[in-house]
Amino acid sequence: MSVKVEELVREEHPMEKLLRMDRIPHIWCPTCGLGTTVTALAAALEQLELDLDNVAVVSGIGCTGRVAGYMKLDSFHTTHGRAIPFALGLHIARPDLKVIVFSGDGDLISIGGNHLIHTARRNVDLTVICVNNFIYAMTGGQVAPTTPITARSATSPYGNYEHPFNLPLLAASSGAVYVARWTALHVRRLTTAIKEAITKPGFSFVEVIAPCSTLYARLNKLGSGLDLMKFYHDNSVIRHGADLKEVDIDYQSKIAVGKFIDIEKPTYIDCMNEGGKRAFGDKYKPYGGGNGGN
Amino acid sequence: MKADPKNVLTGSHYLDGNYACAEGAIAAGCKFFGGYPITPSTEIAERVSQRFPLLGGVFIQMEDELASMASILGSSWGGVKSMSCTSGPGFSLMMENFGLGIMLETPCVLVNVQRGGPSTGLPTLPGQADMMQARWGSHGDYEVIALAPDSPQESFELVIHAFNLSEKYRMPVLVMTDECVGHMTEKVVIPPAEEIELLERKYTDKKPGEALPFEPTSDGVSPMIPIGKGHKFHITGLTHDYRGYPVINAETQEKNVRRLIDKVNMHADEIIWLEEKDVEDAEVVIMAYGISSRVIQPAVAKARKEGIKIGQIKMVTVWPFPEKRVRELAGKVKSLIMVEMNYGQVFLEMDRCAAGKCRTYLVGHAGGTVHNAVDVYNTIKEAVK
Ligand code: SF4
Numbered sequence: 291m292s293v294k295v296e297e298l299v300r301e302e303h304p305m306e307k308l309l310r311m312d313r314i315p316h317i318w319c320p321t322c323g324l325g326t327t328v329t330a331l332a333a334a335l336e337q338l339e340l341d342l343d344n345v346a347v348v349s350g351i352g353c354t355g356r357v358a359g360y361m362k363l364d365s366f367h368t369t370h371g372r373a374i375p376f377a378l379g380l381h382i383a384r385p386d387l388k389v390i391v392f393s394g395d396g397d398l399i400s401i402g403g404n405h406l407i408h409t410a411r412r413n414v415d416l417t418v419i420c421v422n423n424f425i426y427a428m429t430g431g432q433v434a435p436t437t438p439i440t441a442r443s444a445t446s447p448y449g450n451y452e453h454p455f456n457l458p459l460l461a462a463s464s465g466a467v468y469v470a471r472w473t474a475l476h477v478r479r480l481t482t483a484i485k486e487a488i489t490k491p492g493f494s495f496v497e498v499i500a501p502c503s504t505l506y507a508r509l510n511k512l513g514s515g516l517d518l519m520k521f522y523h524d525n526s527v528i529r530h531g532a533d534l535k536e537v538d539i540d541y542q543s544k545i546a547v548g549k550f551i552d553i554e555k556p557t558y559i560d561c562m563n564e565g566g567k568r569a570f571g572d573k574y575k576p577y578g579g580g581n582g583g584n
Numbered sequence: 585m586k587a588d589p590k591n592v593l594t595g596s597h598y599l600d601g602n603y604a605c606a607e608g609a610i611a612a613g614c615k616f617f618g619g620y621p622i623t624p625s626t627e628i629a630e631r632v633s634q635r636f637p638l639l640g641g642v643f644i645q646m647e648d649e650l651a652s653m654a655s656i657l658g659s660s661w662g663g664v665k666s667m668s669c670t671s672g673p674g675f676s677l678m679m680e681n682f683g684l685g686i687m688l689e690t691p692c693v694l695v696n697v698q699r700g701g702p703s704t705g706l707p708t709l710p711g712q713a714d715m716m717q718a719r720w721g722s723h724g725d726y727e728v729i730a731l732a733p734d735s736p737q738e739s740f741e742l743v744i745h746a747f748n749l750s751e752k753y754r755m756p757v758l759v760m761t762d763e764c765v766g767h768m769t770e771k772v773v774i775p776p777a778e779e780i781e782l783l784e785r786k787y788t789d790k791k792p793g794e795a796l797p798f799e800p801t802s803d804g805v806s807p808m809i810p811i812g813k814g815h816k817f818h819i820t821g822l823t824h825d826y827r828g829y830p831v832i833n834a835e836t837q838e839k840n841v842r843r844l845i846d847k848v849n850m851h852a853d854e855i856i857w858l859e860e861k862d863v864e865d866a867e868v869v870i871m872a873y874g875i876s877s878r879v880i881q882p883a884v885a886k887a888r889k890e891g892i893k894i895g896q897i898k899m900v901t902v903w904p905f906p907e908k909r910v911r912e913l914a915g916k917v918k919s920l921i922m923v924e925m926n927y928g929q930v931f932l933e934m935d936r937c938a939a940g941k942c943r944t945y946l947v948g949h950a951g952g953t954v955h956n957a958v959d960v961y962n963t964i965k966e967a968v969k
Pocket residue numbers: 317318319321322323324353423427428501502503504505506
């Protein structure tokens with residue numbers, strides 16, 4: 291069966307509804323893991339059939355921090371590490387919106403680490419998608435709090451010797467109600483996880499293991515971004531509900547993936563309303579967001 | 585628009601400056617407060633946390649000042665009037681996201697109850713040494729608006745005014761009080777709600793797809809874009825064009841930064857608020873702001889009694905600096921004096937604008953207490969020679 295070329299050429303980009311086409315091409319390198327991660331977010335939003343007017347995305351700084359700029363949603367590119375507290379303010383002002391934080395490991399875990407743990411502790415109804423490429427990419431490949439021991443970076447030229455964070459354990463022990471990890475090549479499973487995270491009331495955390503082709507792969511001589519993406523995928527072991535103490539990632543080791551945590555807990559606003567009722571009885575009106583009717 | 589009576593504690597009260605700031609914010613319709621405890625500003629947060637639950641507002645004690653400032657920007661973009669307060673080291677930590685607020689042109693109010701610095705300095709004692717930090721504390725070029733109340737009554741009024749200015753000029757506005765004003769308890773008269781005029785945010789009337797977050801306008805202030813209405817706008821702390829998209833080149837930088845500067849400078853005459861007394865025929869004019877404008881009164885009264893032609897200017901707004909007025913006066917008077925609890929911060933601006941046309945004097949010290957009236961008096965005697 292022969293197919294005419296014209297039939298293959300599509301007028302529109304399949305994600306046109308969700309991308310700012312006036313900003314494409316993006317700045318990301320070829321075979322960077324960010325592309326498929328954004329695809330998973332877009333697919334999740336489409337499949338959830340949400341009213342896209344009611345979805346906002348907030349990013350910090352870094353390669354992943356640029357995601358907010360490419361999504362055709364109300365979108366905020368904030369300061370380094372502060373995407374979560376900015377998103378917290380936005381969410382409290384407008385609890386009717388779905389607020390998604392999309393940022394990288396350096397941004398969310400290092401400079402923004404304090405905000406991550408406290409916002410998880412409060413169980414604020416946010417979805418945090420953390421793309422972990424094990425390195426500071428935007429600034430040129432420096433060591434991150436996620437860099438595995440022995441991996442090289444621009445500032446660990448002889449191999450990293452610091453213990454990295456185990457992100458699912460960090461998020462879960464801080465209070466997140468939904469925690470999952472997938473690699474950038476698990477597009478379908480990642481999409482499902484993002485859908486579940488968005489739907490889940492409370493603080494959800496999805497870690498995405500993604501290759502940084504230009505820096506991490508090159509500095510560690512791990513082949514192309516595609517090779518590394520395949521490596522992560524092929525070396526992942528699905529372990530839903532795993533003991534999170536055992537999901538550390540060693541250098542080029544097996545990677546435990548799956549849905550680790552999915553529990554019910556009152557959200558920050560639920561707790562605030564509960565506290566209000568406890569203190570004031572019927573005089574307290576449950577918080578509904580906005581300017582409080584003014 | 586008038587204040588909502590629900591939010592206004594109309595009547596005569598005995599309040600300290602910090603509580604008065606909180607009441608001002610509540611009267612102005614503030615419904616989100618992200619704060620972090622720090623002496624001597626904490627009572628503002630405490631009062632808000634006590635008053636908000638029955639008024640439909642949210643007080644949240646954030647994990648640090650970085651988060652406090654970021655959270656009020658987020659809530660402001662969510663359409664809610666938002667505020668934070670801090671002191672000393674907390675002000676330094678807030679500078680990062682204060683800059684984001686300036687760059688995203690986000691209305692909000694930040695109160696700094698100044699204490700002695702640098703570093704941890706004097707947590708429980710006053711200072712006015714954050715004035716240049718207020719002006720230049722975040723990196724980059726921009727203009728700010730800063731108000732300096734001298735009493736609990738003014739704290740109440742100026743916080744409301746700060747909210748109005750922040751909405752009008754679409755930017756964070758600073759209220760630079762100090763430990764003395766913050767902890768001084770005096771009579772505060774809160775008027776009926778219908779006497780409190782509030783300025784509401786100007787939103788674009790353009791349709792999604794047509795509205796730009798930083799659209800050029802004749803008055804230099806772009807209307808805001810509401811969230812959740814299908815505009816699907818983007819804003820960034822990077823240098824951006826009218827669409828809010830990052831554009832990293834010198835030309836866009838020029839337009840972006842000029843807008844931040846011009847929107848304040850264009851309206852400087854309207855924003856600047858000076859209270860002048862006996863300035864017309866003065867040979868010496870003494871300038872001060874905040875608590876220092878009250879502390880100088882005995883010395884000024886004694887000098888006038890002795891026949892010295894001294895006038896005074898209380899700066900209700902410190903930034904933008906009243907450049908025009910100081911230049912005018914410098915051509916007429918023998919001397920200008922600045923009294924402030926620091927070693928010459930706003931003095932530098934006064935001296936610059938005097939441009940050698942008159943003598944300039946600083947009555948300054950490192951903070952920890954207000955000025956000794958004798959020092960002020962002695963400087964007046966010197967200045968009139
Ligand atoms: S530097 Fe690395 S993380 Fe950044 S876009 Fe390139 S490949 Fe992706």
